[in-house]
Structures are given as C-alpha cells and as structure tokens.
Amino acid sequence: MGEYPVNAIAPRRIxxxxxxxxxxxxxxLMFRLRDVFQDEVAAALPEATQQEVSxxxxxxxxxxxxxxxxxxxxxxxLVAAATAGLCRGxxxxxxxxxxxxxxxxxxxxxxxxxxxxxxxxxxxxVPSTGLMNWLTRPDPGLVLLTxxxxxxxxxxxxxxxxxxxxxxxxxxxxxxxxxxxVL
Numbered sequence: 018m019g020e021y022p023v024n025a026i027a028p029r030r031i032x033x034x035x036x037x038x039x040x041x042x043x044x045x046l047m048f049r050l051r052d053v054f055q056d057e058v059a060a061a062l063p064e065a066t067q068q069e070v071s072x073x074x075x076x077x078x079x080x081x082x083x084x085x086x087x088x089x090x091x092x093x094x095l096v097a098a099a100t101a102g103l104c105r106g107x108x109x110x111x112x113x114x115x116x117x118x119x120x121x122x123x124x125x126x127x128x129x130x131x132x133x134x135x136x137x138x139x140x141x142x143v144p145s146t147g148l149m150n151w152l153t154r155p156d157p158g159l160v161l162l163t164x165x166x167x168x169x170x171x172x173x174x175x176x177x178x179x180x181x182x183x184x185x186x187x188x189x190x191x192x193x194x195x196x197x198x199v200l
C-alpha cells in the first residue's frame with residue numbers, strides 16, 4: 018500500500034483563515050474581559066493610582082491578546098502534527114503533510130467557533146468570573162471536535178480502519194483536554 022496525497026489546499030486555507038479570523042476575536046475577547054484584568058491589576062498594585070491601574074489593565078489586555086494568538090497558533094500546529102504522526106504511525110496511507118493540514122483545519126475551525134461562542138457569552142448578563150470558570154471547565158464541544166476530526170479522516174482515508182480512525186480522531190480532543198488540565 019503506497020502513500021497517497023490528499024488535496025490539502027482546502028484544509029490549509031481553512032486552517033489559515035480560521036487562525037486569521039481568530040486573532041481579532043481573541044483581541045475583542047480580551048477587551049470584553051478587561052474588568053477581570055482591572056481587578057487583578059488593582060489587587061496586585063494596591064497603592065497604584067487609577068491611571069496606573071488603567072495603564073496596567075490595557076497592558077494586560079494587549080499582552081493577553083498577543084500571547085493568546087501565539088498560543089492558539091502553536092497549539093494548532095502542534096496538535097495537528099502530533100495527530101498526523103499518530104495516524105501515520107497507525108498505518109494511514111495519507112501523507113503526513115496532508116494529514117497535518119486536515120487535522121489543523123478542523124482544530125483551528127473548532128477553536129474559532131469556541132472562541133466566537135465564548136465572545137458571544139460575554140455580551141450576556143453573566144459576570145466575567147462566571148465566564149472564566151466556564152472557560153476552565155471540561156468542554157462538551159470536545160465531542161464535536163472528535164466527531165469532526167473522525168469524519169474528515171474517514172473522507173481522507175476511507176481504507177483506514179474504524180478503530181484506528183477513532184484513535185486518531187480522539188487525539189486532538191485529548192491533547193486539548195490535557196493542555197487545559199496542565200495549564
């Protein structure tokens with residue numbers, strides 16, 4: 018059984034566009050959560066003036082925006098590469114690069130939708146601390162991520178066994194859940 022490439026143009030574009038749209042959404046999300054940052058800055062600097070707290074808040078919002086974009090991008094690339102490596106290790110005939118783009122596209126799209134939902138929730142009358150607690154809980158959307166990854170893998174490699182597809186499809190969700198536990 019030889020290795021065959023999958024058309025990676027669409028998944029690569031989905032991955033790139035999702036990450037491109039995700040950047041301003043993350044910045045807007047940090048802006049919407051600025052009261053959380055302001056409370057943390059005020060607690061860390063109890064003797065600071067209002068101007069110093071405001072400056073510290075905006076610095077935290079800007080830093081959080083940039084770091085979130087970098088972490089999300091690195092996360093997409095690492096999860097996609099790890100999942101593609103697992104699929105190849107389990108005997109998938111699709112080339113590594115195509116698998117990486119395929120899984121990266123699904124994962125980036127999942128993160129985009131999750132961030133958009135979370136951003137929409139910031140407009141609801143829910144306190145920011147409640148939203149932060151929601152963000153750190155196990156995400157039921159991981160089931161959807163697993164199903165979407167499995168569907169994409171079955172389309173890309175129809176000869177790949179169901180149990181091996183399930184193992185590969187669960188990898189991004191497991192890696193994301195592990196990352197949430199560790200961080």
